[in-house]
Amino acid sequence: MPKLITNIQNWIAGLPYGLLVVMALFMAIAPIQPEPHLVQKFQWLMNGSPFKLIDVFDVVWHLLPTILIALKVWLSKKSVA
Numbered sequence: 243m244p245k246l247i248t249n250i251q252n253w254i255a256g257l258p259y260g261l262l263v264v265m266a267l268f269m270a271i272a273p274i275q276p277e278p279h280l281v282q283k284f285q286w287l288m289n290g291s292p293f294k295l296i297d298v299f300d301v302v303w304h305l306l307p308t309i310l311i312a313l314k315v316w317l318s319k320k321s322v323a
Contacts, residue, residue, distance in 0.1 A: 265307035280304050
């Protein structure tokens with residue numbers, strides 16, 4: 243496996259779950275007023291509103307801690323097997 247991928251996997255494995263959970267919860271509800279971005283973007287999808295590239299980036303940005311949690315869990319299960 244390339245060294246860069248191994249370094250990224252080690253970095254993700256070193257992130258504490260507590261910090262990731264707090265970050266995921268915060269990013270999921272940010273900004274609180276007028277409504278969270280994830281709720282807004284989901285409503286846009288349901289209404290068929292056009293998405294721009296910045297909207298895709300915004301969704302990925304707000305889901306990044308959740309994605310890191312999923313990767314951390316996947317990597318920990320992969321290393322056990």
